[in-house]
Amino acid sequence: EKGGYDHFMLKEIHEQPKAITDTYRGRLLANEGIIRMAGIDDHMNKFLNAERIIIVACGTSWHAGLVGEYLIEEFARIPVEVEYASEFRYRNPIVTSKDIVIAISQSGETADTLAAIKLAKSKGAFVFGVCNVVGSSIARETDAGAYTHAGPEIGVASTKAFTTQITVLTLLALKLASKKGQLSKPELRSYLQQMQLIPNKVEELLKIDTKVKKIAAVYKDAPNCLYLGRGFNFPVALEGALKLKEISYIHAEGYPAAEMKHGPIALIDENMPIFVIATNKGHYEKVVSNIQEIKSRAGKIIAIVTEGDTQVKEIADHVIEIPETEEAFTPLLTTIPLQLLSYHIAVMLGKNVDQPRNLAKSVTVE
Numbered sequence: 001e002k003g004g005y006d007h008f009m010l011k012e013i014h015e016q017p018k019a020i021t022d023t024y025r026g027r028l029l030a031n032e033g034i035i036r037m038a039g040i041d042d043h044m045n046k047f048l049n050a051e052r053i054i055i056v057a058c059g060t061s062w063h064a065g066l067v068g069e070y071l072i073e074e075f076a077r078i079p080v081e082v083e084y085a086s087e088f089r090y091r092n093p094i095v096t097s098k099d100i101v102i103a104i105s106q107s108g109e110t111a112d113t114l115a116a117i118k119l120a121k122s123k124g125a126f127v128f129g130v131c132n133v134v135g136s137s138i139a140r141e142t143d144a145g146a147y148t149h150a151g152p153e154i155g156v157a158s159t160k161a162f163t164t165q166i167t168v169l170t171l172l173a174l175k176l177a178s179k180k181g182q183l184s185k186p187e188l189r190s191y192l193q194q195m196q197l198i199p200n201k202v203e204e205l206l207k208i209d210t211k212v213k214k215i216a217a218v219y220k221d222a223p224n225c226l227y228l229g230r231g232f233n234f235p236v237a238l239e240g241a242l243k244l245k246e247i248s249y250i251h252a253e254g255y256p257a258a259e260m261k262h263g264p265i266a267l268i269d270e271n272m273p274i275f276v277i278a279t280n281k282g283h284y285e286k287v288v289s290n291i292q293e294i295k296s297r298a299g300k301i302i303a304i305v306t307e308g309d310t311q312v313k314e315i316a317d318h319v320i321e322i323p324e325t326e327e328a329f330t331p332l333l334t335t336i337p338l339q340l341l342s343y344h345i346a347v348m349l350g351k352n353v354d355q356p357r358n359l360a361k362s363v364t365v366e
């Protein structure tokens with residue numbers, strides 16, 4: 001049932017090229033320069049007239065929502081807010097019929113997310129779901145939606161659900177952008193062609209597993225870790241930290257790289273591993289100077305860079321290369337080595353990777 005892998009989590013990490021492909025299949029029509037998503041097409045006027053999009057979710061799905069915010073604002077130029085469902089539902093939020101609420105949930109059963117949807121509906125908002133489980137409560141409660149086609153996710157730590165949620169949000173952002181005239185047909189086509197190359201690039205990245213395992217062996221006994229990223233990769237830093245916390249029980253925090261100097265930099269010494277995402281187009285020079293700040297305080301730097309990088313390589317203690325792609329698509333690649341890293345550390349520490357203590361796969365209590 002684990003398909004030859006030691007754990008479901010590892011199997012699910014390796015299923016990502018297929019899961020991403022399954023999620024865009026039939027939707028992404030690169031040659032035609034079209035994105036087909038019935039849940040949006042059937043309600044296009046609502047999307048085009050929306051004054052705001054509010055994304056509600058919990059945990060890893062909330063991180064995908066943050067990537068969604070960056071994607072939708074960048075491409076479709078619609079204002080987006082991302083809220084923890086548990087906060088949204090209890091703070092008497094301002095929601096009107098001009099808002100679209102996007103609820104993201106792998107299981108489709110998360111109690112807080114479900115309650116947030118009911119609240120948004122009662123205030124007249126149109127609610128769009130991004131769920132993995134067909135026929136789940138959230139899928140049924142929403143007005144329309146787009147399923148992720150990740151297949152069953154058994155490991156408690158979410159992996160392929162995250163990357164397929166980002167896939168759906170990318171398609172949604174590009175589709176709205178093109179409908180709103182923010183992207184020309186040739187531009188859209190070129191993005192879609194790039195998008196189609198992602199599964200092979202993920203496949204390529206999965207091959208560096210031995211290298212990631214060696215890095216895991218170096219840092220497995222660290223009591224604390226920091227994860228830094230900017231722009232599209234800021235949420236990936238949060239997600240990287242969450243994966244490590246959940247399955248290895250090592251304290252980790254994710255931060256936008258430039259926020260470090262406003263506090264967390266005080267934590268840095270020679271015992272602190274810092275995972276930095278430094279892709280070549282995403283504020284690269286700024287991240288390089290953030291890395292220099294860490295280096296001058298003796299922190300250990302493990303950097304995720306784009307193939308062919310030279311600057312970061314000179315400063316970092318370890319580098320992991322990702323294939324070149326559009327900056328907006330890099331979360332689908334930078335996430336992969338961070339998942340593998342957490343996995344290997346947890347295995348080396350003898351933790352129960354698929355069923356970490358205190359956690360359940362779907363959180364149906366508030």
Ligand code: F6R
Nearest residue numbers: 059060061105106107110157158
């Ligand atoms: C993290 C994880 C949780 C879930 C969260 C929301 O690996 O699995 O943080 O992401 O409980 O669950 P769903 O997406 O099912 O609503």
